[in-house]
Amino acid sequence: MEREMERKKKKLVMVGNGMAGVRAIEHLLKLAPDAYEITIFGAEPHPNYNRIMLSSVLAGGADIKDIVLNDWDWYKDNGICLHAGHRVERIDTVRRTVTSDKGLTAEYDSLLIATGSDAFMLPLPGADKEGVIGFRDIKDCETMMETSKKYKKAIVIGGGLLGLEAARGLLNLGMDVTVVHINSYIMNRELDQAAGLMLQKELEEQGMKFLLRKNSSAIIGKKRVTGLAFTDGTEAEADLIVMAVGIRPNVALGVKANLEVKRGIVVNDFLETSEENIYALGECAEHRGITYGLVAPLYEQGAVLAKRLAGLETAGYAGSVTSTKLKVSGVDVYSAGRYDEPEGSRSLKYQDELDGVYKKLVLRDDKLIGAVLFGDTGDGAKLFSIIKSGESVKGREKELLLGAPLGAAGGSQDDRLAAMADDEIVCGCNGVTKAAIGDAVVNKGCTSLGEIKACTKASGSCGGCKPLVEGLLTLYAGDNAKTAVKEGICGCTTLDRDEIVAEIKRMGLKTVKETMNVLGWSNAEGCTKCRPSLNYYLGMLWPEEYADEKESRFTNERYHANIQKDGTYSVVPRIYGGVTSPSELKKIAEVAEKFDVPLVKFTGGQRLDLLGVKKEDLPKMWEELDMPSGHAYGKMLRTVKTCVGSTFCRFGTQDAIGMGIRLEKEFERMNAPAKVKLAVSGCPRNCAESTIKDFGVVAIDGGWELHVGGNGGVHVRATDLLCVVKTEDEVVEWAAAFLQYYREEATWGERTSQWVERVGIEAVKKGLESAEERKALYGRMRTTLDRIPDPWKEIVAEPELRKNFEPIAAAQTVSP
């Protein structure tokens, strides 16, 4: 009887054992488990694995064994015959058979071609030399890992998603990596120029080198590659060349079988090719003129095809809008839809070079059609859902650009998750909505990330949505959530901020390198998120012995100046309390004239900003100014803004200027988890805007109100009242205690507004209520401040340090 049943089953053969094809088979098995006798041919000698995660394997974040999606048993358990390591070479459409390179033939009733793509290899002279590879499969990944053990210099040709992920992985493997890109900025297929340049800067901070506008002409070397030549006559050395210049759909079988083939194998909305009973899907298929290179659309195709094969009614596949995210730890980049502002569109942009945030929305006819996010990609899923829905965003454009304000409903991550619409897509790769995750937790009893993944597939592909899925798990499951729903501070570690600080203290760790080693960082070199934060935590915990690691700081903090859009810098001398004198002004004017400073401007914090300064002029200017640094660049005390107070104003009740100058002198040079701004107003009219500052002082009759946790930036937040004190000494003592408490408790990168919002003002008050503890905090603040020198005094006096400001010769190319 069983045999009878088997005989009745139709034969489905699939060529290609990759991500798209196997996902379609999974759907089919759910819809019609007994409809087909399934045979799969796969050219690679592996079961189906997550190709996307090869980037993580290369970067040291996962093992090959961790990325298997369907293990050998899965095929057995589902009655599938898998021929792994068999490349199909021929389709006989008359006999309805396929034959592999190893001579194995299989008959089909229905044939599914899911052969994916190959890496496009530039046809350069010498491209067949040893050490020239693409990045597509496990073998390429293993070759790169092996090569890094023997060789040092790697070139990646192509600064797209794949090239940058390959380059990051090779850096982690200890190689010296240069990305050669043909365009004027990287990721030009996903980003506009502004975001591309910010990304390049960030990756340069991580140690990646770039050669832009370079067209390769030949691979140099005898048997093995030794370099790359360019059409402009220059060359660069290389022991390994990885080509990441795009992909080519694998259509050879289709061509041989006389199917209609253009760039890909042409299919209709039901994934049918030009030949009856032959289907194609995935990267090898061309639908409505488009071939895709990301999994989300391929999975959508799979869902339609599975229904078709199961004989169920289904709407056809209508094409997809895609979104991408770069999987390089420490860099948040998101792009969706039309980033390129097509004709008839308008765009809205926000750029904050200080915090490294850039956002762009592209609109057409009141609809959102594209988005680019850099530095803050939290709204990516929401914007993508809006793009896909095609809904009108009239009147909401700016709110969408800037995100929800802190403090208002929707400010915290939990609030944001709660406010998400049910149909908002949480996992872009697998098209899983918030409602589907809610259903998995509430109705299907999932209590861990793994269970949600098994149930919905969310987080099972690129993993980029993991934090959102974990957040929703906590939201829906509350205390029933099994996982430690905790995020490491970055992709290099699973430890969160508190665990790291506790371990540094407990084990007496003293350097960034030692901390990363001992605490088992997955990436030995760390990234731009963890290195500066560890540098901060170590300095905060061991103020007397820790030597600041300049290389763990961002450019602005390394050069003690703010880098501007055009690559020049700014000079902001410290002017205590915003009070200056004619002689000081004369000196500043003379220096500005002497060095041809193109722009002199008052900052929002009442200081003078000399803008457009060349890097090499910085030490000379500071030498001539002979004034302390205004620290207008780093995560430090910036300014103390003051009003004229009782000295001149008829409403003033206290000396706001004197108080402001005292506070600025007390805390200048203070580093912190994020920038810190203070203000002192002489009466409740609050002309210095004290109630949107990190620490704001407002004079009242007979005393001072002390306000904390304000912010006047993107996420405007009014302060909370901390306390009221009587004397100036008390103001200083409370300010020191509050700021040191923030230094010790907050997460690196967290403004006081976010920290106070997160822990609550009552917890802050409680932490500072004991006079003894306030004194101790003040003591620790002084110990720290007494050891921090003025950076420019040091640089001006030290010839070795001055050398860092000399112009750098364009490196990496040698003339023939």
Ligand SMILES: Cc1cc2nc3c(=O)[nH]c(=O)nc-3n(C[C@H](O)[C@H](O)[C@H](O)COP(=O)(O)OP(=O)(O)OC[C@H]3O[C@@H](n4cnc5c(N)ncnc54)[C@H](O)[C@@H]3O)c2cc1C
């Ligand atoms: C390093 C890397 C990172 C990526 N990261 C992302 C990402 O973050 N997000 C994203 O959405 N996408 C990403 N992608 C792209 C994604 O992996 C692909 O879109 C997806 O794998 C395509 O699925 P597919 O089944 O069409 O092709 P594949 O997964 O390539 O599968 C095709 C399979 O068919 C086999 N095959 C080919 N010809 C034959 C034949 N004649 N006989 C037998 N077998 C054959 C191939 O060997 C291969 O195993 C990444 C790709 C790479 C390489």
Ligand SMILES: NC(=O)c1ccc[n+]([C@@H]2O[C@H](COP(=O)([O-])OP(=O)(O)OC[C@H]3O[C@@H](n4cnc5c(N)ncnc54)[C@H](O)[C@@H]3O)[C@@H](O)[C@H]2O)c1
């Ligand atoms: N995070 C992700 O989503 C992710 C990661 C890796 C790969 N992928 C996918 O894998 C596929 C392959 O990625 P890719 O980056 O190779 O393809 P791509 O086409 O996206 O990018 C190739 C880049 O190489 C550049 N280029 C082309 N010719 C060049 C030349 N001669 N010299 C120097 N640069 C040149 C192009 O300007 C382009 O920016 C894509 O479909 C991509 O979407 C996605």
Ligand code: SF4
């Ligand atoms: S805050 Fe009060 S004291 Fe200061 S300038 Fe305004 S009105 Fe005068």
Ligand code: FES
């Ligand atoms: S967004 Fe890629 S796995 Fe969810």
